[in-house]
Amino acid sequence: MTHVKINRTLTRFSLAPVVLALAACSVGPDYVRPQMDEAPAVFKEGQNWKPAQPSELTTDGKWWEMFGDAQLNALVGQVDISNQNLALAEANFRSAMALVQTSRAAYSPTLDATASATRSRSGSSSSNSSSSNNAGVRNSYSFALNASWEADVWGRVRRDVEASQASAQASAADLAATRLSAQAQLAQNYLQLRVLDAQQKLLEETVEAYQRSYQLTKNQYAVGMVAKSDVIQAQSQLNSAQASALDNGVSRAQIEHAIALLVGKTPSTFTLPKAPLEATAPPIPQGLPSMLLERRPDVAAAERRVAAANAKIGVAKAAYFPSLTLSASGGYQSSSFADWFSLPGRVWSLGPQLAQSIFDGGLRRAATDQAIASYDGTVAEYKQAVLTAFQEVEDNLAALRILEQEAAVQNEGLLAARQAVQLVTNQYKAGTVSYVNVITAQATALSAERTALDILNRRMAASVLLAKALGGGWSDTSLTDLQPVARK
Secondary structure, three states: OEEEEOOOOHHHOOOHHHHHHHHOOOOOOOOOOOOOOOOOOOOHHHOOOOOOOHHHHOOOOOHHHHHOOHHHHHHHOOHHHHOHHHHHHHHHHHHHHHHHHHHHHHHOOEEEEEEEEEEEEOOOOOOOOHHHHOOOEEEEEEEEEEEEEEEOOOOHHHHHHHHHHHHHHHHHHHHHHHHHHHHHHHHHHHHHHHHHHHHHHHHHHHHHHHHHHHHHHHHHHHOOOOOHHHHHHHHHHHHHHHHHHHHHHHHHHHHHHHHHHHOOOOHHHOOOOOOOOOOOOOOOOOOOHHHHHHHOHHHHHHHHHHHHHHHHHHHHHHOOOOEEEEEEEEEEEEOOOOOOOOHHHEEEEEEEEEEEOOOOOOHHHHHHHHHHHHHHHHHHHHHHHHHHHHHHHHHHHHHHHHHHHHHHHHHHHHHHHHHHHHHHHHHHHOOOOOHHHHHHHHHHHHHHHHHHHHHHHHHHHHHHHHHHHOOOOOOHHHHOOOOOOOOO
């Protein structure tokens, strides 16, 4: 590093106009949001849906209230308070905000204070006298204030602040994405839990029905109307239904434990009593594809990382140019403690300094290439995030459309299966059909009932995932004025 001292004659002229003129420039490319090559005008699967802003999910962004379940609303409200993944994302955001302040500190001059008291001896003497022993010994007392300020001539500090601000915005969007993910996972798990409750009720009613059939078969066998095989088949069918009812409890317990984790509680202290499914799959306005660039926090986070990487190119390129530092120091220096702060002991210095690296073995070139490569990588990540967002919306729009049709067909089949059970049971009582027909009809009806519940669960999940895919009512306008998040 070569340091060039500016002589006293140069300091006679004011450097302020020159510094201010140079400070207006910033090396490196100005940021422009990457453009998608083929952004669709509309969603293919949403052509018959109501076009609307995703913010219409609810007036205040509480999209889960669309399902109309008070218990769900209460549980989602606990996510912000107790979810540990959210607490981690919030801590990362506060760290990013602190880095912004660290970058901004470079705008300000630094002021250091130093004080020292030393006693030293120089030279040598062969005399043993006391006066000879004190020869060459001197005291030195000094106190100084040192100030320095590096003029941001080439915009290195501005680009660094720009990068840290964009990174903080990305962290804020990550926090929003983590919150939305936890909310969506909680809603999905809760709705699945209620479907499992409905399935448990179905299986318990099925067990009761099979018990009646089993008793009927035993009575008919007792009077010689049916064979022993009918009784065995009825008992086997009953035991199978009982096993299914028990197995359903395993799934419900695990889902309940997952909900406990999402609200920050241990499974042993968290219980959700069985209750009927009160939620309904709501119609969700999907809006336009271009809105996802503003409504998806993960997309916004990826875009802000592109901006940060772009600014870091300017930081790397600023290293090619000389740095200008203005420094000043003043204080007192004396060989006597009593005269330490006397006027004759006053010392001071003032002057600018230019520093320019002449040879660095390709270090600056490598740093610039690395910054450009990092920028290209964040652009690719941003475009991938946008494409993924389009896919997720299309997937869930298609799922809701097809599942609605499937539910209509399944309900017709379910009604037919229920009628078949009633007819075949009456025929068996009359002795016109064998018990195999009854078992077949009952198994078909049970399968139809469980399939209908499975379709309902998938429709609920698709509704939740569509709300999440649309950003849950979040908007990137929340990134324009960031404030530190208070710890809970």
